[in-house]
Amino acid sequence: MAQILFTDVRPHDVLVEDGRVVPLERRTEGCEVVEAGGLLALPAPVDAHVHPDKTTWGQPWLSRTPAQTLRDLIEGDVAARAGMAAPVAERAGALMDHAIARGTRAWRAHVDVAPVYGLSNVHGVREAARAREGLLDVQIVAFPQLGLLSMPGTAELMEQSLKEGADILGGLDPVGIDGDLHGHLDLLYGMAERHTVPLDIHLHDGGEQGVAQVLEIARRTKSSGVPTTISHAFCLADREDLAETLAEAEVALTTCALGADPVLPVGPLLGAGVLVGLGSDGVRDPWTPFGDGDMINRAHLLAYRTDARTDEELATCYEIAAHGGAVLLGLEPARLQPGDPADFILVRAESMAQAVVDRPIPQFVVRNGHVRERSY
Known part of the structure; x- marks a missing residue:
């Protein structure tokens, strides 16, 4: 399964493979890279x-x-x-x-x-x-x-x-x-x-x-x-x-x-x-x-x-x-840790607290390890 590396992400980069978050050290050659420009992963x-x-x-x-x-x-x-x-x-x-x-x-x-x-x-x-x-x-x-x-x-x-x-x-x-x-x-x-x-x-x-x-x-x-x-x-x-x-x-x-x-x-x-x-x-x-x-x-x-x-x-x-x-709902929590389902969003905020206050629209929506939505 192809990998996707989301880089320059707060609080840490995220590597996705086969619908899951995996350790960064497992990155392989030819991995797709998505430059997040300092966006926050939630x-x-x-x-x-x-x-x-x-x-x-x-x-x-x-x-x-x-x-x-x-x-x-x-x-x-x-x-x-x-x-x-x-x-x-x-x-x-x-x-x-x-x-x-x-x-x-x-x-x-x-x-x-x-x-x-x-x-x-x-x-x-x-x-x-x-x-x-x-x-x-x-x-x-x-x-x-x-x-x-x-x-x-x-x-x-x-x-x-x-x-x-x-x-x-x-x-x-x-x-x-x-x-x-x-x-x-x-x-x-x-x-x-x-x-x-x-x-x-x-x-x-x-x-x-x-x-x-x-x-x-x-x-x-x-x-x-x-x-x-x-x-x-x-x-x-x-x-x-x-x-x-x-x-x-x-x-x-x-x-x-x-x-x-x-x-x-x-x-x-x-x-x-x-x-x-x-x-x-x-x-x-x-x-x-x-x-x-x-x-x-x-x-x-x-x-x-x-x-x-x-x-x-x-x-x-x-x-x-x-x-x-x-x-x-009986789902696995997606805490952005290795082994978790790769279900997350990337937003313009410095922290989760700021995101709650500012209510940013997600720039990326990642579902089952695939980028489903992108907003620019």
């Missing part, structure tokens, strides 16, 4: 929570309707998507292409499953992902956006989705949406155990109601061994005391640093050993006009929302996107 990030079936990326502007509650947003989403002319595969594919160009190596994609949609969203996102195989790894979460128990027929569709393109089962506010904590979790964990798949549960419910659900999810995760992620978990924003409980149960968390919503206390969580990933959530969809699928931008938002100031705090926000996301 591990390729992972978007650990994105909703590509909802996106309007690349489509005409969508004006959003006012919404006061989560249910308002859900109902507005259904109405808006009924009027979208472009198929899911086209819209999701356009966002994938943008994410690839900005260096993202993998997605955990939450895709709506409900009687009103059937499995069309799962099929569309999987079609787009197959067309970009080798450029972007995509895990699909079958997500009951309209309710699991409260929308009859959804549970059966979710189970069927595992045969037709989904990899993971999702949940949504067992109390706030379905009104039945134990019924919702009984169904989810039962399906997950039967099919040996992980769970990723959206939890928007706040306060003690949200905390009670987190504790029950942690209990069931520990007793069942089903790998479980809680997404958003707004109720944990001021509950650093639960970090050790989550770590002991091996419950992972994802945050998206959204608008006015609470953000996870990532420092204490990481300190306790909790796995934390970072995601885009909705991108230019009926819920929000914001988002761009660029994980450097998302790391910047996380740093801003958590008041990161030191180089270490700023770098941690990017590492959550890169390494936290990779571990969450």
Whole structure:
């Protein structure tokens, strides 16, 4: 396999062979050389929570309707998507292409499953992902956006989705949406155990109601061994005391640093050993006009929302996107060390901390050891 040497790179030159970083002393004669001109190498990030079936990326502007509650947003989403002319595969594919160009190596994609949609969203996102195989790894979460128990027929569709393109089962506010904590979790964990798949549960419910659900999810995760992620978990924003409980149960968390919503206390969580990933959530969809699928931008938002100031705090926000996301999705972290997968980006910055603040566009995107994108 031909080698590529990226030279004049911060913090060190990188030699790539057969999709892996290899020691510099293994350089052979005739090795291709890419002069990086002092660019900084960063591990390729992972978007650990994105909703590509909802996106309007690349489509005409969508004006959003006012919404006061989560249910308002859900109902507005259904109405808006009924009027979208472009198929899911086209819209999701356009966002994938943008994410690839900005260096993202993998997605955990939450895709709506409900009687009103059937499995069309799962099929569309999987079609787009197959067309970009080798450029972007995509895990699909079958997500009951309209309710699991409260929308009859959804549970059966979710189970069927595992045969037709989904990899993971999702949940949504067992109390706030379905009104039945134990019924919702009984169904989810039962399906997950039967099919040996992980769970990723959206939890928007706040306060003690949200905390009670987190504790029950942690209990069931520990007793069942089903790998479980809680997404958003707004109720944990001021509950650093639960970090050790989550770590002991091996419950992972994802945050998206959204608008006015609470953000996870990532420092204490990481300190306790909790796995934390970072995601885009909705991108230019009926819920929000914001988002761009660029994980450097998302790391910047996380740093801003958590008041990161030191180089270490700023770098941690990017590492959550890169390494936290990779571990969450079961990928090898790309730490730019010999033996690591050659998935990295080259940007104009002196350090990871500066990259988080400046949000540079990658000049090179390297995926599986190949230069996939170059920007000048």
